[in-house]
Each structure stands twice: as structure tokens, then as C-alpha cells.
Amino acid sequence: MSVFTGIKAEPEVDRSPIDLARVALEAIDVTPHVERRDSLKRSIDAKKAALERAQERLQSVNERIRDKREPDGVSIALALMEGADLPPPPTALEEEKEQLLLGIRELNRQVNDAHLLLRRPWDGLKKEITEAMAPVVHDIELQAQEITESIELLYAKTEALRRIVQTGPIDGVWQLMGELVIATRESRYVNSRVRFPVDPEILALNPLEPFKAMQARIPDEIDTPNPSWLRL
Missing domain, CATH: 1.10.287 (Helix Hairpins)
Known part of the structure; x- marks a missing residue:
């Protein structure tokens, strides 16, 4: 044994x-x-x-x-x-x-x-010191990229919701996120997209009767905002 x-x-x-x-x-x-x-x-x-x-x-x-x-x-x-x-x-x-x-x-x-x-x-x-701090700098770059993508997704979500609801908070967040999206596109430190996907949970609302009655459909993607669009 x-x-x-x-x-x-x-x-x-x-x-x-x-x-x-x-x-x-x-x-x-x-x-x-x-x-x-x-x-x-x-x-x-x-x-x-x-x-x-x-x-x-x-x-x-x-x-x-x-x-x-x-x-x-x-x-x-x-x-x-x-x-x-x-x-x-x-x-x-x-x-x-x-x-x-x-x-x-x-x-x-x-x-x-x-x-x-x-x-x-x-x-x-x-x-x-700069060379020693490279891991921290790289981590900050990754965080900045993640935040950029989160901003893009939140902008897409609020833009989609503005097409079916009328409320001040959504308009305010939409405008803020749109301005941040434009700012990130001007930065060379993060990668930004041209079109942003809408949250699948929001898209899942499309088949519901209220939207069918209005013949309103939430789009799958949202375009990059234009500064002129953000004037409420």
C-alpha cells in the first residue's frame, strides 16, 4: 500500500x-x-x-x-x-x-x-521611476478604455430610451454621455467606436404591444453623437 x-x-x-x-x-x-x-x-x-x-x-x-x-x-x-x-x-x-x-x-x-x-x-x-510604474500606468490605460466603453454603452442606452420615453433624467444623462463620447473620440489614449450596440435587455422590449402600437422600434446600434444633436 x-x-x-x-x-x-x-x-x-x-x-x-x-x-x-x-x-x-x-x-x-x-x-x-x-x-x-x-x-x-x-x-x-x-x-x-x-x-x-x-x-x-x-x-x-x-x-x-x-x-x-x-x-x-x-x-x-x-x-x-x-x-x-x-x-x-x-x-x-x-x-x-x-x-x-x-x-x-x-x-x-x-x-x-x-x-x-x-x-x-x-x-x-x-x-x-517611470519605468518602475509601468504596470500602474498600463492598468490605468485599461481602466480608461473600460470606462470609455461603458460611456459609449450608456450613451447608446439613453439614446435608445429617448425614442420611447419622455423624462428629464434620461435627457440629462444622454446629453452628458454624448459630450463624454465626443471627448473620448478626441483623445489618442483610448480607442473609440463609430457605432455603439444597444443593451440586449432594452432590445428585448421591441416585441411588446406598446411599441408595436406606436410602430416604434429600438435600433440595434446607435451612431456617434454630433455636437449639434446634444443641444436640449
């Missing part, structure tokens, strides 16, 4: 879109994104410090150029005795000024570029 024993496997439960997104979000490593932001800040600070030094040096050079004094023999002799750099001639100061101006322009450009990047420091992280 054989005896089979074992643990019954738990049925696999499908994860909801938000659960799938949560798993993907938890797997995102934010470290490189934070480091990138911090690196941008450090880079800006370093460039601003260099820019400040360059501005100070430029001011000093401009002052010396304005003096328009050739290096005198005493200053040169003193520099030689102390082993210091010789006083630069005016032409050297002009060249240094041009170099400083070029450097300042470039530093300003780099600081501005870094500030532009720092205004949107999380673009890369948002891209990863």
Missing part, C-alpha cells in the same frame, strides 16, 4: 499593478542620482571660487595697467636680490588680462550650464 504525503502548494496569487511597481521601486538605487546632484553642487562651488580669484586677479592687473608705469631699476634690483619674480612689463599684463577674461567667460559658462542641470537633478531618477 502506497501512501502519498506532502505539503499542498499554495496557489500563486497574481500581484497587483501597484505591488509590481512597489517591488521595482524598491530595487532602484538612488545613490548615483544623489551623488550626481552633490557633484554638481561641488563643481559649482569650485568654479565660483575660481571665478572669484580670477576676478580679484583681473582687478589687480587692471590697476597696474592703469598706472602705466614701466618697471623701474630699483624694483628690478630688489627682485633680483630677493630671488623674486621680476615685475612684468605692460605687454605681459595685457596678455594676462586677455587670458583672465577668457578664463572668466569660460567659468561663467560652465557655472551657468551646471545650474541648468541642477534645476532638474532628478531627471534620471524620474526615468527609472
Whole structure:
């Protein structure tokens, strides 16, 4: 006699879109994104410090150029005795000024570029979040499609009923659903139909005597509304 024993496997439960997104979000490593932001800040600070030094040096050079004094023999002799750099001639100061101006322009450009990047420091992280949230986005698209189809069917039902009953609530809902149908047709995010089927339960009323007496028949399908039709 054989005896089979074992643990019954738990049925696999499908994860909801938000659960799938949560798993993907938890797997995102934010470290490189934070480091990138911090690196941008450090880079800006370093460039601003260099820019400040360059501005100070430029001011000093401009002052010396304005003096328009050739290096005198005493200053040169003193520099030689102390082993210091010789006083630069005016032409050297002009060249240094041009170099400083070029450097300042470039530093300003780099600081501005870094500030532009720092205004949107999380673009890369948002891209990863968007990818992680794909199941939720897809679920929303499906819900939107279902709602669109429900609106179309409700419009068809109210349009059909308006042909056999006279009541304000039906007219009001018909107008609202018609406006929503038109709005969905203008959207590229949902698929809409040109003709909408009427509820079979409503169609089943066609053989009844009141409708036969009026020679009224509820149609199987209803056309897409025209905005001009919806004016009550």
C-alpha cells in the first residue's frame, strides 16, 4: 500500500499593478542620482571660487595697467636680490588680462550650464521611476478604455430610451454621455467606436404591444453623437 504525503502548494496569487511597481521601486538605487546632484553642487562651488580669484586677479592687473608705469631699476634690483619674480612689463599684463577674461567667460559658462542641470537633478531618477510604474500606468490605460466603453454603452442606452420615453433624467444623462463620447473620440489614449450596440435587455422590449402600437422600434446600434444633436 502506497501512501502519498506532502505539503499542498499554495496557489500563486497574481500581484497587483501597484505591488509590481512597489517591488521595482524598491530595487532602484538612488545613490548615483544623489551623488550626481552633490557633484554638481561641488563643481559649482569650485568654479565660483575660481571665478572669484580670477576676478580679484583681473582687478589687480587692471590697476597696474592703469598706472602705466614701466618697471623701474630699483624694483628690478630688489627682485633680483630677493630671488623674486621680476615685475612684468605692460605687454605681459595685457596678455594676462586677455587670458583672465577668457578664463572668466569660460567659468561663467560652465557655472551657468551646471545650474541648468541642477534645476532638474532628478531627471534620471524620474526615468527609472517611470519605468518602475509601468504596470500602474498600463492598468490605468485599461481602466480608461473600460470606462470609455461603458460611456459609449450608456450613451447608446439613453439614446435608445429617448425614442420611447419622455423624462428629464434620461435627457440629462444622454446629453452628458454624448459630450463624454465626443471627448473620448478626441483623445489618442483610448480607442473609440463609430457605432455603439444597444443593451440586449432594452432590445428585448421591441416585441411588446406598446411599441408595436406606436410602430416604434429600438435600433440595434446607435451612431456617434454630433455636437449639434446634444443641444436640449
